[in-house]
Amino acid sequence: YQKIRPLGFFLPAQTAGYFFALGGIVANSVHGGAYGAGFVHGYATRLRVMLHDGTIRIVDQEDEMRFWRCSFGMLGIMLGIEFQLEHRPQLQMYAVTKRLNAWSEDEFWGFIKQDAEADVPADIAPAGGAGSRR
Numbered sequence: 001y002q003k004i005r006p007l008g009f010f011l012p013a014q015t016a017g018y019f020f021a022l023g024g025i026v027a028n029s030v031h032g033g034a035y036g037a038g039f040v041h042g043y044a045t046r047l048r049v050m051l052h053d054g055t056i057r058i059v060d061q062e063d064e065m066r067f068w069r070c071s072f073g074m075l076g077i078m079l080g081i082e083f084q085l086e087h088r089p090q091l092q093m094y095a096v097t098k099r100l101n102a103w104s105e106d107e108f109w110g111f112i113k114q115d116a117e118a119d120v121p122a123d124i125a126p127a128g129g130a131g132s133r134r
Contacts, residue, residue, distance in 0.1 A: 009085040013037035023078040029070050041069040048080035 004010070014037075015030060024030070026041040046060040047068055056079065059068055068075055096116045100107045109127040113120055 004085060008087050008089060010088050011040060011043055011083055012086050013040045013043060015040060022081050023073075026069060026078060026081055027071055027073045039070075043084045044069060044081050045084050046082035047078055049075070050077045050079055052076060 013031065015025065020030065026044045026047070028041075030040050031038070044065065046058065047065070048056065049059055049068065050056050059065055060082075068078070098111055098115050100111065105127045109120075109125050110129055113125070113129065
């Protein structure tokens with residue numbers, strides 16, 4: 001991210017923190033924090049990998065990429081990853097806390113949609129009222 005963020009580029013699916021290794025994200029089922037963006041490994045478009053015998057190769061065809069995504073490192077070591085990126089003028093990550101009056105579906109989704117500003121459509125989670133995009 002040191003190279004791409006100053007230029008305004010981001011992964012479409014952001015992880016919940018900055019402390020994950022990219023190889024681990026692609027080799028496992030790590031989802032992003034953006035609703036509807038899916039798993040981070042779905043945005044890997046090209047890999048530089050080392051196989052069990054030390055052979056280094058480039059994997060860039062979808063019919064083989066699909067095996068490397070979420071492979072748990074069983075096929076080899078990912079040495080480099082090329083991602084599909086998107087340009088955004090800014091991305092802001094922050095934490096929100098709130099003490100709920102009661103534990104209920106409506107209170108929970110109200111917090112997620114309004115206080116945490118999640119863009120969750122009403123047909124997915126009708127409880128909690130309409131979301132707020134501040």
